[in-house]
Amino acid sequence: xxxxxxxxxxxxxxxxxxxxxxxxxxxxxxxxxxxxxxxxxxxxxxxxxxxxxxxxxxxxxxxxxxxxxxxxxxxxxxxxxxxxxxxxxxxxxxxxxxxxxxxxxxxxxxxxxxxxxxxxxxxxxxxxxxxxxxxxxxxxxxxxxxxxxxx
Amino acid sequence: xxxxxxxxxxxxxxxxxxxxxxxxxxxxxxxxxxxxxxxxxxxxxxxxxxxxxxxxxxxxxxxxxxxxxxxxxxxxxxxxxxxxxxxxxxxxxxxxxxxxxxxxxxxxxxxxxxxxxxxxxxxxxxxxxxxxxxxxxxxxxxxxxxxxxxxxxxxxxxxxxxxxxxxxxxxxxxxxxxxxxxxxxxxxxxxxxxxxxxxxxxxxxxxxxxxxxxxxxxxxxxxxxxxxxxxxxxxxxxxxxxxxxxxxxxxxxxxxxxxxxxxxxxxxxxxxxxxxxxxxxxxxxxxxxxxxxxxxxxxxxxxxxxxxxxxxxxxxxxxxxxxxxxxxxxxxxxxxxxxxxxxxxxxxxxxxxxxxxxxxxxxxxxxxxxxxxxxxxxxxxxxxxxxxxxxxxxxxxxxxxxxxxxxxxxxxxxxxxxxxxxxxxxxxxxxxxxxxxxxxxxxxxxxxxxxxxxxxxxxxxxxxxxxxxxxxxxxxxxxxxxxxxxxxxxxxxxxxxxxxxxxxxxxxxxxxxxxxxxxxxxxxxxxxxxxxxxxxxxxxxxxxxxxxxxxxxxxxxxxxxxxxxxxxxxxxxxxxxxxxxxxxxxxxxxxxxxxxxxxxxxxxxxxxxxxxxxxxxxxxxxxxxxxxxxxxxxxxxxxxxxxxxxxxxxxxxxxxxxxxxxxxxxxxxxxxxxxxxxxxxxxxxxxxxxxxxxxxxxxxxxxxxxxxxxxxxxxxxxxxxxxxxxxxxxxxxxxxxxxxxxxxxxxxxxxxxxxxxxxxxxxxxxxxxxxxxxxxxxxxxxxxxxxxxxxx
Numbered sequence: 001x002x003x004x005x006x007x008x009x010x011x012x013x014x015x016x017x018x019x020x021x022x023x024x025x026x027x028x029x030x031x032x033x034x035x036x037x038x039x040x041x042x043x044x045x046x047x048x049x050x051x052x053x054x055x056x057x058x059x060x061x062x063x064x065x066x067x068x069x070x071x072x073x074x075x076x077x078x079x080x081x082x083x084x085x086x087x088x089x090x091x092x093x094x095x096x097x098x099x100x101x102x103x104x105x106x107x108x109x110x111x112x113x114x115x116x117x118x119x120x121x122x123x124x125x126x127x128x129x130x131x132x133x134x135x136x137x138x139x140x141x142x143x144x145x146x147x148x149x150x151x
Numbered sequence: 152x153x154x155x156x157x158x159x160x161x162x163x164x165x166x167x168x169x170x171x172x173x174x175x176x177x178x179x180x181x182x183x184x185x186x187x188x189x190x191x192x193x194x195x196x197x198x199x200x201x202x203x204x205x206x207x208x209x210x211x212x213x214x215x216x217x218x219x220x221x222x223x224x225x226x227x228x229x230x231x232x233x234x235x236x237x238x239x240x241x242x243x244x245x246x247x248x249x250x251x252x253x254x255x256x257x258x259x260x261x262x263x264x265x266x267x268x269x270x271x272x273x274x275x276x277x278x279x280x281x282x283x284x285x286x287x288x289x290x291x292x293x294x295x296x297x298x299x300x301x302x303x304x305x306x307x308x309x310x311x312x313x314x315x316x317x318x319x320x321x322x323x324x325x326x327x328x329x330x331x332x333x334x335x336x337x338x339x340x341x342x343x344x345x346x347x348x349x350x351x352x353x354x355x356x357x358x359x360x361x362x363x364x365x366x367x368x369x370x371x372x373x374x375x376x377x378x379x380x381x382x383x384x385x386x387x388x389x390x391x392x393x394x395x396x397x398x399x400x401x402x403x404x405x406x407x408x409x410x411x412x413x414x415x416x417x418x419x420x421x422x423x424x425x426x427x428x429x430x431x432x433x434x435x436x437x438x439x440x441x442x443x444x445x446x447x448x449x450x451x452x453x454x455x456x457x458x459x460x461x462x463x464x465x466x467x468x469x470x471x472x473x474x475x476x477x478x479x480x481x482x483x484x485x486x487x488x489x490x491x492x493x494x495x496x497x498x499x500x501x502x503x504x505x506x507x508x509x510x511x512x513x514x515x516x517x518x519x520x521x522x523x524x525x526x527x528x529x530x531x532x533x534x535x536x537x538x539x540x541x542x543x544x545x546x547x548x549x550x551x552x553x554x555x556x557x558x559x560x561x562x563x564x565x566x567x568x569x570x571x572x573x574x575x576x577x578x579x580x581x582x583x584x585x586x587x588x589x590x591x592x593x594x595x596x597x598x599x600x601x602x603x604x605x606x607x608x609x610x611x612x613x614x615x616x617x618x619x620x621x622x623x624x625x626x627x628x629x630x631x632x633x634x635x636x637x638x639x640x641x642x643x644x645x646x647x648x649x650x651x652x653x654x655x656x657x658x659x660x661x662x663x664x665x666x667x668x669x670x671x672x673x674x675x676x677x678x679x680x681x682x683x684x685x686x687x688x689x690x691x692x693x694x695x696x697x698x699x700x701x702x703x704x705x706x707x708x709x710x711x712x713x714x715x716x717x718x719x720x721x722x723x724x725x726x727x728x729x730x731x732x733x734x735x736x737x738x739x740x741x742x743x744x745x746x747x748x749x750x751x752x753x754x755x756x757x758x759x760x761x762x763x764x765x766x767x768x769x770x771x772x773x774x775x776x777x778x779x780x781x782x783x784x785x786x787x788x789x790x791x792x793x794x795x796x797x798x799x800x801x802x803x804x805x806x807x808x809x810x811x812x813x814x815x816x817x818x819x820x821x822x823x824x825x826x827x828x829x830x831x832x833x834x835x836x837x838x839x840x841x842x843x844x845x846x847x848x849x850x851x852x853x854x855x856x857x858x859x860x861x862x863x864x865x866x867x868x869x870x871x872x873x874x875x876x877x878x879x880x881x882x883x884x885x886x887x888x889x890x891x892x893x894x895x896x897x898x899x900x901x902x903x904x905x906x907x908x909x910x911x912x913x914x915x916x917x918x919x920x921x922x923x924x925x926x927x928x929x930x931x932x933x934x935x936x937x938x939x940x941x942x943x
Contacts, residue, residue, distance in 0.1 A: 028192075033185075034185070034191075035184070035185020035186070037189070037362070039362040039363070039445065040445040040862055042862070044445075044861065045362060045445075045862055047362055074185070075185035076185050079184055085183075087183075088180070088183035091179070091183045092176070092179040093175070095175070095176055095179070095827050097182045097183055098413075098648030099410070099411060099412045099413040099414075100178065100182025100410065101189060101412030101413060102362045103183055104185045126871050126874050129870035132869075132870060133862065133867060133869065134362065135362055135413050135415070135839060135867065136648045136835050137834070137838075138831075138835040138836075138837060138838030139838065139870045139873050140831075140834045140838075140873070140878050142870070
């Protein structure tokens with residue numbers, strides 16, 4: 001077991017974790033932040049995406065011990081105090097959600113994109129969504145939501 | 152034979168009522184903020200974790216299992232092997248499967264042992280220490296191979312299996328089901344025809360790949376009472392299966408289903424539930440959780456499709472189909488129950504949306520050493536449409552006429568008799584209109600001229616779909632007025648992304664003429680107190696669930712009227728309900744609000760008139776029968792949805808790379824309950840099926856090992872794949888007489904014709920003919936090279 005200090009959604013934690021525990025498992029099982037989902041456990045689907053020191057990562061591929069002294073933002077940390085967030089509002093308005101299992105990962109990917117640039121090109125958007133899988137929507141509404149957001 | 156049992160005047164002529172539209176999906180806020188809970192997100196104090204040891208072989212005898220080393224790991228609560236649960240049989244239709252393999256494994260991924268521990272890593276460590284000695288047997292992974300005499304046999308004693316109902320199996324072979332359809336007589340039709348065209352088409356195995364892998368949590372109070380949370384589309388069906396397996400009363404099993412992270416049929420019937428129920432029974436009083444990893448979801452649940460379709464079609468020189476012989480071979484995997492009815496559905500619908508007077512269909516369900524096949528969005532229809540709609544184009548090519556002409560001369564129309572012997576009526580929908588619409592759109596889309604690199608093509612397919620279901624497959628709803636005049640509604644369908652709760656709330660609001668916000672709908676299901684629903688499958692929930700909601704609405708209005716009649720002191724027939732108010736028909740100024748009477752009406756002295764309004768609505772599709780064993784015909788489909796689909800694509804002549812520019816669907820929805828949800832269902836279905844058309848295929852080694860059970864090697868459509876694809880969806884609205892407000896099923900229908908439309912577009916672009924899916928870029932490249940169109 002190893003002790004780590006980590007800031008998650010602006011809150012500081014000191015946690016004792018086994019060396020083989022992933023960041024995703026730590027978030028879900030230690031902190032009960034279950035908004036980040038496991039779809040594959042191999043970094044192939046994007047459902048577990050969180051911001052790690054500002055960068056989007058597949059939290060299933062990061063060990064919790066690697067996150068020592070770092071800052072992590074999850075889907076639960078995105079909302080403003082009034083519970084709203086422009087990305088979520090755009091996804092809702094364009095009905096870019098069906099089963100919702102992949103949705104937190106997509107929302108985090110869009111947040112990371114908008115953190116990098118407020119005026120992403122179509123290519124930037126495509127690249128930001130690379131590696132994110134959705135089996136329900138056919139992606140059309142997700143693109144529509146993002147384009148609405150950056151207009 | 153297609154009977155109209157409910158009149159269009161259902162609910163007093165409000166069939167075309169304006170259905171109130173919400174500004175957003177009911178669950179969108181919870182799902183975009185990470186607050187929506189799925190089964191994997193649930194934990195309970197003291198919960199144990201189950202990890203499964205699965206067979207690495209496609210076909211093998213289990214000679215011995217040694218758990219002695221595994222038992223030494225601390226924290227292990229139980230290790231269970233097949234011998235411990237050898238008396239348990241999963242018998243949905245055919246009792247051919249056990250929760251854990253006992254003497255023999257029949258597919259890679261079949262459970263061999265389970266470890267329960269207080270920590271998932273310890274359980275996994277123990278699983279690694281279990282030693283199994285296998286004796287490997289020859290395997291078979293193709294249905295037509297498995298029907299040959301010298302094939303390995305998966306189930307030596309089919310005749311010993313218990314069955315629910317008739318299944319036409321052949322003992323001593325791998326055929327567990329043979330569906331026969333006979334309509335008219337083929338006799339000398341093939342000799343007399345101007346053209347006889349014989350082709351064979353293959354639709355391979357795919358995986359549903361819901362992004363949420365299967366998961367469940369079980370808790371046994373004692374050995375005859377349990378509750379289970381499961382990622383299931385069919386909580387009541389799971390309950391029925393488990394009650395049968397343990398021979399206990401279904402009332403003693405509670406199955407709970409909340410949000411489902413995608414279903415697509417792969418979480419209907421049963422998957423991991425019998426396994427978890429069997430192993431968790433060894434630790435009563437403890438919650439046990441089983442969630443599949445991605446590779447396990449590929450091999451350890453159910454897989455999808457897998458059919459070879461052989462068509463022999465007799466055609467006149469005008470393109471009229473005179474008769475057809477159809478053989479369908481389903482590669483059903485190691486166990487048959489979950490694909491039994493797909494075989495039948497494919498047989499029913501192998502005619503495509505055409506009137507064919509003379510047909511002989513033989514559809515076989517065949518055991519192979521692959522994971523068992525289950526329902527997948529489209530349920531037998533995409534398989535036969537891949538064959539049929541390609542065949543139509545091939546007929547047109549042979550005859551030198553426009554494929555559209557061949558389609559139109561053969562289309563089902565009012566008065567036609569379909570393959571099942573049912574008469575098609577106007578109310579079944581505007582098939583010709585849908586075909587014309589897609590043809591018109593394809594005509595309007597101007598293709599860029601061919602370049603050195605790119606060539607363009609357009610293709611279409613006509614389609615039909617009917618849900619196949621148990622003849623007693625009910626949907627139900629409960630509707631209860633609260634003291635404020637608001638309503639608590641519950642409907643039997645599971646929410647898996649299709650938006651059923653959003654839509655059912657709209658149906659209730661439309662029927663009651665109440666604002667949407669006055670209706671609260673229960674989003675999860677618990678079999679002990681939710682209204683009964685057979686399964687959430689076949690795009691039937693808006694239709695059947697909607698009818699159940701309207702039944703409850705009608706009964707609630709009757710109760711409101713009775714309460715008001717008691718207040719007015721008149722016969723109930725003298726009370727009218729409109730605009731959320733009750734009034735005397737003879738004196739419309741005498742008005743009571745719903746709020747005043749919905750809990751009964753209390754006089755000043757406390758005397759209560761009437762009673763609180765609560766209604767139970769139910770709907771069972773009318774007059775369904777099993778198909779006749781000899782002709783395969785009968786009233787087996789209660790409703791049909793007709794439509795057409797189109798594809799515009801380009802192909803890179805140097806690489807074979809396909810880019811899809813347009814995906815088009817026109818469908819007769821009867822009545823669109825929610826235009827946003829409806830469109831998005833069809834867009835999602837089209838793209839999902841595009842995966843089947845272009846990239847998705849489970850690949851097996853000769854010994855039955857699945858080679859690509861991960862997202863890297865099994866490629867589903869990605870955001871990049873459809874970034875430039877224009878989606879077009881057009882709805883016709885010919886009211887369905889037995890649908891709520893005239894609505895019929897629409898969601899999975901977007902899958903049915905896409906693969907064939909892609910195949911036809913490639914033929915249009917390059918004049919090469921593809922018979923086997925998926926149409927990998929490489930396959931197109933190879934075909935181009937073969938055709939000599941390419942100078943390398």
